[in-house]
Amino acid sequence: MASNAQGKTLIVAAFDFGTTYSGYAFSFRDDPNKIQTNQNWYAGGGASRLVSLKTPTSVLLNSEGGFDKFGFEAEDKYATLAEDDEHHGWRLFRRFKMVLHSNKHLTKDVTVDDFCGEQMTAFPLFVMSIKYLREHLLTAVTTQKIGIEETDILYVLTIPAIWEDNAKRFMRDAAIAAGIDPNRLKLALEPECASIWCETLGMDVKGAVAFQGSQYMVVDLGGGTADISVHERKPDGTLKEIHKASGGPWGGIYVDENYMKMWKELFGEKALNDLRENEMNDYFDITREFEHKKRSFDTDKTKQIVVRISASLRDLSEKYSSESLEERIASLKVREHAITTRGKDKLKIDTTIVLSWFKRPIDLLIQHLKTLLAEPKIKSVRTVILVGGFGESPYVQERIRNEIAGVRLIVPADAGLVVLKGAVRFGHNPTIVSSRIxxxxxxxxxxxxxxxxxxxxxxxxxxxxxxxxxxxxxxxxxxxxxxxxxxxxxxxxxxxxxxxxxxxxxxxxxxxxxxxxxxxxxxxxxxxxxxxxxxxxxxxxxxxxxxxxxxxxxxxxxxxxxxxxxxxxxxxx
The missing domain is CATH 2.60.34.10 (Substrate Binding Domain Of DNAk; Chain A, domain 1)
Known part of the structure; x- marks a missing residue:
């Protein structure tokens, strides 16, 4: 739909609007492979300040219902307001993209819950998010090159290949409502973007995907979904899809849910709800700390993980229950010493417990991959490229290698940014994909x-x-x-x-x-x-x-x- 604008494009800018994290990247027409991403997403403050290449897909609305902040800034400001008991009427929305997954009856009136469980129409949140990313990007671009007009930019918005037609249109309409000219907007399928970027990488990756006739599977494993496509490299260098896109809701957020279930069992639902409402900084610290541990969890190197317990959560737990933490640990249906305390502010959790959090989503993913690879038309596919934030997990990589026989697994560096960078390349050359199923x-x-x-x-x-x-x-x-x-x-x-x-x-x-x-x-x-x-x-x-x-x-x-x-x-x- 953006073909008319292609010849005038000086910059291609891509937005990766994810379930858990979002970001953008761009490059100039005269050097398309020099792709730049924002380096300045910050979380928290002081010694615990984190720097990230993406920011959470979180939107904060003020007490009048207007947009206030996005990403880490949205979460941190809401937490600060709550500390001073000034957050009443303000609304925080997180991880709302999944409302578009497998929603055959999707309408513009579909609703999502805010941080406190109150509903709101989802469409304006998508519009606000894309508008924020667009304005942040424009600032980054115009500070680099003077004289750049917005009409010089072609925008690319990444979407899961497994999405329904209506969800794709929902995203396009949201981008247009956010101020993007529909003639300068393309939607890009996430596994295709990954495939496109992989041909720019070192010979170990390029050698598997860039030669004529090469066939391979791309698994984009993000926060919400696993999105899977199978491609073949044609003699002219373009890609053709050889199996229709497939996948399911097997992303990292389902591991997070299992992790938070343990916290409820250990400290009580009332205490955790109170923490969410009144000590949000401590609550966000729990989720952010686990995000890092989830992605780095490796059974070969990790015998247990250690997580911090805030003093506020411990106090709340004692407020709502006469049982000690040690007594609640003992009542769990886990083997002895699988969860232990280390002083008053840390928990030591055995690998066996962590593995149980990963089990269901990864079991479903691997079963689906085995079924796909057994199909006659793709039996010759023996290379799997794993990308996406959750794809960075050594444990996920290990299970795929161990349980899918005869397959070479390739995980590119910075797997969480591969889709974003590939989307920029796709914008410079959309004809790189020649056919689809x-x-x-x-x-x-x-x-x-x-x-x-x-x-x-x-x-x-x-x-x-x-x-x-x-x-x-x-x-x-x-x-x-x-x-x-x-x-x-x-x-x-x-x-x-x-x-x-x-x-x-x-x-x-x-x-x-x-x-x-x-x-x-x-x-x-x-x-x-x-x-x-x-x-x-x-x-x-x-x-x-x-x-x-x-x-x-x-x-x-x-x-x-x-x-x-x-x-x-x-x-x-």
């Missing part, structure tokens, strides 16, 4: 002339002086077929009235006959006004599906009047 059968609902040899008698209806069959599924493209990124399918027809209404359907069925079958879903509709001054039989409407890009585009054009209209998603009406 379609995840659904797409088509329209039409009336066809009744044919007694083809159609059941009960489906015929008398329309316009003849027997017709309504709700016939007119297929434009079938599931699991490969299409070029510039692939268009156009069919012509004459309108029947002053308005043409085109209903777009999809299904996972390869050969649907009727749009009323189980599994057929109304994706959206297009309404186009026709001329009342020209006979309808002399007007021609062209219905066009544009496949193969990161987003599906469907339009109808009256070639006589020149009017055209685009599909409106049913869920966003």
């Amino acid at each position: 379609i995840k659904y059968t797409y088509g329209t609902s039409v009336n066809v002339t009744f044919n007694e040899k083809k159609h059941p008698e009960e489906r015929k209806v008398w329309i316009n002086g003849e027997w017709q069959v309504p709700n016939y599924f007119k297929v434009y493209a079938r599931v699991n077929t490969q299409v070029r990124v510039d692939k268009q399918m156009t069919r012509k027809s004459c309108p029947y009235g002053g308005k043409s209404l085109l209903s777009v359907y999809r299904t996972t069925n390869e050969n649907p006959e009727y749009t009323t079958e189980d599994g057929c879903e109304l994706l959206g509709e297009i309404e186009l006004e026709n001329s009342m001054d020209i006979p309808f039989e002399k007007q021609i409407c062209e219905d066009t599906f544009m496949f193969g890009d990161t987003e599906l585009l469907v339009k109808t054009k009256n070639t006589v009047t020149g009017k055209e209209a685009f599909m409106t998603f049913e869920c966003f009406k």
